Amino acid sequence: MSYTFRALMGACAVGALATAAQAETITVATVNNGDMIRMQSMMDDFNEQHPDITVEWVTLEENVLRQRVTQDVATGGGQFDVMTIGNYEVPIWGNRDWLMPLDDLSDDYDVEDLIPSIRGALSVDDTLYALPFYGESAFVMYRKDLAEAAGVEIPEQPTWTQIKAAAEAMTDSDAGVYGICLRGKPGWGENMAFISAMANSYGARWFDMDWQPQFDSPEWTAAVTDYLDLMTKYGPPGASSNGFNENLSLFQQGKCGMWIDATVAAGFVTDPEESTVADNVGYAVFPNKEGVDNHGNWLWSWNLGIPASTQSPEAAKAFVTWATSKEYTQLVAEKQGWRAAPPGTRTSLYENEDYLAEAPFATLTKETMDAATPEKPSVQDVPYVGAQFVSIPEFQGIGTAVGQQFSAALAGQMDADQALSSAQQLTQREMMKAGYIK
Incomplete structure (x- = not known):
């Protein structure tokens, strides 16, 4: 082996060690349901885009998840960098400064495409405090x-x-x-x-x-x-x-x-x-x-929020924007069909003829969400x-x-x-x- 080749190999090894040392690990707490499990199966795409971020998952039954994340965010425990939370928690926690505001999203994310009722439910004073993964009635x-x-x-x-x-x-x-x-x-x-x-x-x-x-x-x-x-x-x-x-x-x-x-x-x-x-x-x-x-009609969404206590805010933000983007929806459709696309968050999904053709429930889903009146439930x-x-x-x-x-x-x-x-x-x-x- 020539000296030059050995030197190059040594430099590559040092570079790899440096990259590994710089990699951030974020912990995502999520609910044990089909859409969230599906997200975990799509992680190759995220890993390819963000090789410097390692994601660790804590997947919990719904009641247990709520107890764990509430305790962590209220005490500033810092156990989780991303939390799967509902539109019940988001405005309450946002008002208490427990969540990181998401007010500087890129144009590519297209925040204007979010269904208005869902976007409003996740905002405090017009500032988003979580991004919707899927919505429902x-x-x-x-x-x-x-x-x-x-x-x-x-x-x-x-x-x-x-x-x-x-x-x-x-x-x-x-x-x-x-x-x-x-x-x-x-x-x-x-x-x-x-x-x-x-x-x-x-x-x-x-x-x-x-x-x-x-x-x-x-x-x-x-x-x-x-x-x-x-x-x-x-x-x-x-x-x-x-x-x-x-x-x-x-x-x-x-x-x-x-x-x-x-x-x-x-x-x-x-x-x-x-x-x-x-x-x-x-x-x-x-x-x-x-x-x-x-x-x-109820109105609910499972959302990804970033606790203010996170030590990796940019890595956490990269993850939540990836998981709730139009590109993620397209990824699910390519791998598992349009029927499996996360519903109820983006207007563009309900303008997509491929989705409407493959998902016979799509129109009624959108109609029931639009008919929900959380401001006057009774x-x-x-x-x-x-x-x-x-x-x-x-x-x-x-x-x-x-x-x-x-x-x-x-x-x-x-x-x-x-x-x-x-x-x-x-x-x-x-x-x-x-x-x-x-």
Whole structure:
């Protein structure tokens, strides 16, 4: 080996060591769902663009994720550089300076392409504090073949009475098919996301204009009674432990006649590689109670935020802009088809003919998101915003505690009246403690 060649090899080795020494490692905390797992499978593209950044993942079940990231960001712990958080947390944390503002995005990112309602939900004083990975509302997904065999028709805008009749007709316990699957796992973002939306569709509200909780109202009583009746008669066993992921799996396996949940699920129930019912899925608007002009549309997004405590702000920003860019959407489409593209964040996606042709749920998803009114979630006057949550810091604890009561009722540990009474008492106590009620 010549001296010159040995010298070059030595220089390359030194250069490689220097690059490795300069590489930054960022830790991303994310929720365990299909879209976030898919993102991890796309990392070759990010690594190629950013060889100087190493990404480590902490993937957690939804309730655990919320506990961990809330504790970390509130204490400035610095455990995570990027957090997967919802549009509930973003404005609250942004107001408290817990998140890094994202006010200097490049023209290539095209922030004007973000759907206005989603962009607004992630902004404080017109400054973004997180970038949306996907957005959603909620609707009915149902087995067209089962509905036809049972002789029932699910209209585009069903009432809860029609949903109950369809659930009864499609239930075949001997065959292991249940008429309806709904969330039962306790958590403010698990069962209470669904139950709050259902209550809204019955004309209920969390609080009156004096912040008095309303679980003793006839609207809440009707909503929770009907929810428990639906699930105990026509739902799967063990439903009090089922959240989004569990119901997704049941529906994909052909165990559910109907599933009312997040619109983002449509991309997975129609995936022929994962779903046994991919060719037989129909969609309808979230139901309403007869006489109530409210279809319970919720508005949610999973977003990537950067805690102010990060030691690697530029590396974290490079990651969140990559993962929420139009180029990432194109990457998913190239590798897994347009049906798999993250929905609900960019206007351009709903102007893309390829996406509209491949995703039969796209138009209704956009319509339900556009119809969501988080500024007025109930037909009654309310002092808060939030379609399936209440946008106050205390809701995280209150919503989970109330969800535990309703999950216990679903498990047969108490009846609807007892669950509602407990919800009323604990919510009133916490709101008094927080100073909302004098």
